[in-house]
Amino acid sequence: MSNVLEVIGIEKKYPGVIANRDVSLQVREGSIHAIIGENGAGKSTLMKSLYGLIRPDAGQIKVFGSEVNLKSPQDAIELGIGMVHQHFKLADNATVLENVILGSEPTRFGFVVKYDQARKKLLEITKNYGLDIDPDESLSNLGVGERQRVEIAKVLFRGAKILILDEPTAVLVPQEVDELFANLRELVKNGLTVLFISHKLDEVLSIADDITIMRQGTTVATRKPKETNKKELAELMVGGELPKPKAGELKVSSESILSIKSAAYSRADGREILHDVNLELHGGEIVGLAGVEGNGQSELIELIMGLAQPSAGSVQVLGLDAATTLTREIRNAGVAYIPQDRQRDGLLMSAPLWENRILGHQFADPMAKGVWVNKGAAIEDSKRVVDEFDVRTPGINVLASALSGGNQQKFIVGRELTGDPKLIVAAQPTRGVDVGAQAIIWDHLMQARSKGAGILLVTADLEELFSLSDRIAVIYSGTIVSILNPAKTTPEDLGLAMTGAKSA
Amino acid sequence: MSTETKTAKAKSFFKSPARITLLIAGLFLIISLVESITGSVDISSPGTSGATLRFAIPLLMAGLGGLWAERAGVINIGLEGMMIVGTWTAAWFGYLHGPYVGILAAAVFGLASGFFHAILTVKIGIDQAVSGLAINLIAAGAARYLSGIYFPPVGGDRTVSPPVETLPSFTIPFVADFFKSIDEKNIFFLSNISGLLYGITRDLSVVTVALLLLVPLTSWILWRSKFGLRMRFSGENPMAAESLGINVYRTRYIAISVSGMLASLGGAYLALVASSVYREGQTAGRGFIGLATVIFGNWRPSGVFAGSLLFGFTDALRVRQAESVMSLILAAGIVALLLAIYYSVSRSWKPAGAYFGIALFALWVNQKVDTIPQEFVTVFPNFATLIVLTFLAQRLTPPAMAGMPYRRGAE
Numbered sequence: 001m002s003n004v005l006e007v008i009g010i011e012k013k014y015p016g017v018i019a020n021r022d023v024s025l026q027v028r029e030g031s032i033h034a035i036i037g038e039n040g041a042g043k044s045t046l047m048k049s050l051y052g053l054i055r056p057d058a059g060q061i062k063v064f065g066s067e068v069n070l071k072s073p074q075d076a077i078e079l080g081i082g083m084v085h086q087h088f089k090l091a092d093n094a095t096v097l098e099n100v101i102l103g104s105e106p107t108r109f110g111f112v113v114k115y116d117q118a119r120k121k122l123l124e125i126t127k128n129y130g131l132d133i134d135p136d137e138s139l140s141n142l143g144v145g146e147r148q149r150v151e152i153a154k155v156l157f158r159g160a161k162i163l164i165l166d167e168p169t170a171v172l173v174p175q176e177v178d179e180l181f182a183n184l185r186e187l188v189k190n191g192l193t194v195l196f197i198s199h200k201l202d203e204v205l206s207i208a209d210d211i212t213i214m215r216q217g218t219t220v221a222t223r224k225p226k227e228t229n230k231k232e233l234a235e236l237m238v239g240g241e242l243p244k245p246k247a248g249e250l251k252v253s254s255e256s257i258l259s260i261k262s263a264a265y266s267r268a269d270g271r272e273i274l275h276d277v278n279l280e281l282h283g284g285e286i287v288g289l290a291g292v293e294g295n296g297q298s299e300l301i302e303l304i305m306g307l308a309q310p311s312a313g314s315v316q317v318l319g320l321d322a323a324t325t326l327t328r329e330i331r332n333a334g335v336a337y338i339p340q341d342r343q344r345d346g347l348l349m350s351a352p353l354w355e356n357r358i359l360g361h362q363f364a365d366p367m368a369k370g371v372w373v374n375k376g377a378a379i380e381d382s383k384r385v386v387d388e389f390d391v392r393t394p395g396i397n398v399l400a401s402a403l404s405g406g407n408q409q410k411f412i413v414g415r416e417l418t419g420d421p422k423l424i425v426a427a428q429p430t431r432g433v434d435v436g437a438q439a440i441i442w443d444h445l446m447q448a449r450s451k452g453a454g455i456l457l458v459t460a461d462l463e464e465l466f467s468l469s470d471r472i473a474v475i476y477s478g479t480i481v482s483i484l485n486p487a488k489t490t491p492e493d494l495g496l497a498m499t500g501a502k503s504a
Numbered sequence: 505m506s507t508e509t510k511t512a513k514a515k516s517f518f519k520s521p522a523r524i525t526l527l528i529a530g531l532f533l534i535i536s537l538v539e540s541i542t543g544s545v546d547i548s549s550p551g552t553s554g555a556t557l558r559f560a561i562p563l564l565m566a567g568l569g570g571l572w573a574e575r576a577g578v579i580n581i582g583l584e585g586m587m588i589v590g591t592w593t594a595a596w597f598g599y600l601h602g603p604y605v606g607i608l609a610a611a612v613f614g615l616a617s618g619f620f621h622a623i624l625t626v627k628i629g630i631d632q633a634v635s636g637l638a639i640n641l642i643a644a645g646a647a648r649y650l651s652g653i654y655f656p657p658v659g660g661d662r663t664v665s666p667p668v669e670t671l672p673s674f675t676i677p678f679v680a681d682f683f684k685s686i687d688e689k690n691i692f693f694l695s696n697i698s699g700l701l702y703g704i705t706r707d708l709s710v711v712t713v714a715l716l717l718l719v720p721l722t723s724w725i726l727w728r729s730k731f732g733l734r735m736r737f738s739g740e741n742p743m744a745a746e747s748l749g750i751n752v753y754r755t756r757y758i759a760i761s762v763s764g765m766l767a768s769l770g771g772a773y774l775a776l777v778a779s780s781v782y783r784e785g786q787t788a789g790r791g792f793i794g795l796a797t798v799i800f801g802n803w804r805p806s807g808v809f810a811g812s813l814l815f816g817f818t819d820a821l822r823v824r825q826a827e828s829v830m831s832l833i834l835a836a837g838i839v840a841l842l843l844a845i846y847y848s849v850s851r852s853w854k855p856a857g858a859y860f861g862i863a864l865f866a867l868w869v870n871q872k873v874d875t876i877p878q879e880f881v882t883v884f885p886n887f888a889t890l891i892v893l894t895f896l897a898q899r900l901t902p903p904a905m906a907g908m909p910y911r912r913g914a915e
């Protein structure tokens with residue numbers, strides 16, 4: 001098989017960081033090629049160069065054997081390279097079809113969009129590759145898995161031969177990952193080539209034909225899954241041994257940290273999202289909330305944080321009635337919140353890190369000094385978070401947007417775990433972070449638990465769910481259908497419960 | 505994915521205009537009823553509907569202008585100033601070279617004022633509200649300054665332009681006569697409706713008709729054309745658009761320029777059709793009301809049109825008899841009563857109680873107050889705006905990134 005894509009000696013510098021240096025990569029035609037590496041290793045940067053989003057300072061890119069000079073994504077698209085970004089680039093207030101055809105609309109006379117023809121073409125693509133999406137559905141109604149399929153359809157619609165996916169599985173639940181992988185296999189069977197980034201080594205070993213490892217901006221090795229194992233890959237990534245989370249012993253207190261009693265929630269348009277939810281959380285325990293995305297997890301979190309009001313029942317957080325207490329007071333009472341969408345709810349992307357450190361803590365000591373914010377304390381504590389959580393950044397004055405996705409996540413987790421919170425609402429706390437950082441975050445969560453905090457862990461990562469949770473609550477279609485003991489439950493049982501089959 | 509959902513969608517599509525027509529007919533029935541009770545026939549008189557249309561057109565143009573800009577992602581607070589540009593240039597060039605040249609001039613200068621807003625907000629990245637305010641101030645100042653230099657003094661007054669030749673208007677043959685004849689027969693409901701239709705089919709300016717066509721044209725551009733799709737994405741998610749090779753800056757430049765042109769044409773209408781001179785302060789805040797129609801109309805051309813008719817109607821009432829406001833209050837009372845009944849039937853006691861309260865209040869006002877103070881009639885449109893926006897705020901879907909700063913290459 002020939003190489004469809006070849007990268008020779010690429011280099012890219014940002015102020016204070018070398019994001020890529022001396023990067024080399026060979027991708028065979030019709031293969032699934034995985035790229036792995038720590039947060040900030042330069043994976044996304046490399047992909048952006050391949051897609052013409054940024055221009056490398058030095059080096060060569062060869063596509064189908066000939067050297068190319070990518071000035072913009074348009075150039076990449078013309079060469080048959082398509083990219084699905086780490087953060088989706090879709091508009092909610094438009095249909096699937098509109099999102100897909102944007103930028104390569106088939107037209108009559110150059111300005112009238114031939115929507116019917118476009119719909120036909122899209123339906124053909126979705127049928128051929130088994131992508132289950134409805135062209136006329138409004139995007140605001142779609143869950144993450146469907147959105148990703150829209151992104152893939154978008155790329156295929158442009159006739160891409162090489163597909164780049166940046167952390168496609170980070171946002172998916174296990175079933176969705178399986179569906180995605182089935183889609184990807186279908187694609188390579190049809191002669192396409194897939195290049196994807198992942199932090200989940202099991203996944204990479206199971207689906208990839210080749211695995212390239214990056215470390216500190218450069219490619220360090222390429223392996224075939226048959227010739228390697230998880231341990232070797234992890235060591236190649238971090239250049240040493242992995243830290244192990246220390247499991248503390250379980251000391252559940254009698255104090256009720258969170259008590260939800262027959263809570264229901266309906267949206268403004270009258271649709272009932274949650275009904276009859278009951279959940280008790282005590283100090284010193286971690287309760288994992290498992291479920292396929294879109295079954296009411298986000299809304300449940302909003303109820304707990306006082307961001308939404310239950311239409312029935314009660315939500316007590318640290319003895320406060322969340323329905324009538326301001327979110328600020330809930331937070332000040334000792335509730336930490338790691339939101340699942342870090343860029344939308346967790347950070348101000350165009351503000352420096354130290355300002356982001358203040359977010360959510362702007363009313364309490366030490367971030368507040370009377371009516372002013374305490375800049376000195378914010379700067380100092382930002383430095384501590386950066387150190388303690390191994391946030392890879394040139395400094396605390398850089399904008400949040402300059403950090404890689406995983407490092408943004410680490411910063412948020414560090415901020416929220418500060419000050420011994422009593423309740424930690426952690427939604428996807430390790431989404432998009434590498435195995436090393438994942439271990440650090442797990443370790444901190446365990447430490448918080450042994451200090452007596454109650455943790456509600458909402459996660460799509462089964463490994464995380466099983467290794468951290470003391471109990472697993474399964475949410476399905478707006479209510480908690482069962483509470484499982486992780487030690488006595490298999491992933492298969494859990495999968496069944498999550499999809500609404502009889503609980504285990 | 506199935507055909508089921510598609511037919512369901514098609515159904516709701518055909519259902520909603522039918523529903524709206526029914527709703528309007530019902531409202532009109534109530535108004536006819538009120539008019540036959542009170543004996544005042546001003547609301548449905550041809551005079552009122554004609555005036556409503558005349559007042560609505562400038563608001564519509566400002567609204568469409570606002571819609572073009574916001575759909576592309578930039579809020580245009582400068583609509584008022586751009587309308588001033590339209591009134592002044594239309595009157596001045598109209599005076600020199602005839603009204604058609606006046607309109608053309610307003611279009612060109614409006615386009616330029618929009619382009620200026622685009623340079624400030626898109627290229628330089630100035631805050632959109634600041635740039636809009638600046639345009640309002642500059643336009644008002646420049647108009648006064650240039651009036652002083654160019655307009656021949658009329659009795660020492662330099663704030664009014666010399667009169668401009670009027671534009672031709674026409675009455676739709678047969679149709680208007682038909683409505684007129686029914687209106688005069690005084691049949692309940694039918695005559696009221698015909699009176700209204702007569703008002704909008706007689707003495708129609710060609711400009712009115714041409715400008716009305718911009719409503720379907722804008723819809724067509726937004727949902728059928730390539731530019732419209734790109735424009736909508738520039739307002740919804742410019743990063744996504746940029747990543748697909750779309751030149752967001754250029755799209756915004758074009759949309760904002762068109763926005764300026766539309767607002768300016770609304771100004772030209774004020775100077776050349778609604779009157780025949782430029783007068784200082786002629787726009788009287790219509791640019792801002794236009795901005796409100798964008799919200800009222802949920803960023804859709806047809807909605808903007810409906811909004812401008814509503815605001816145009818309240819405006820028309822202001823210059824006509826105050827009693828008609830009284831009839832309107834009575835009509836509102838009846839509507840509230842019906843809603844109260846509707847909600848009590850479906851056992852939603854809270855809204856039922858609220859509407860019942862409103863109904864009682866309206867009836868009380870109707871019984872106890874003899875004459876509505878002129879001041880109230882004057883603020884009525886503003887009041888109506890406020891109420892409508894309060895009630896609608898929940899259901900709106902504004903372009904996600906309208907008003908947000910955007911720089912090329914941002915993530």
Ligand SMILES: Nc1ncnc2c1ncn2[C@@H]1O[C@H](COP(=O)(O)OP(=O)(O)OP(=O)(O)O)[C@@H](O)[C@H]1O
Nearest residue numbers: 014019039040041042043044045402403404405406
């Ligand atoms: N626009 C930018 N400005 C400054 N520095 C940047 C910018 N983009 C990336 N970097 C830096 O370049 C390095 C590589 O970032 P990159 O996003 O490629 O990492 P990654 O391997 O994709 O990490 P992750 O797994 O966390 O997504 C990081 O140190 C990051 O802080």
Ligand SMILES: [Mg+2]
Nearest residue numbers: 044086404405
């Ligand atoms: Mg990345």
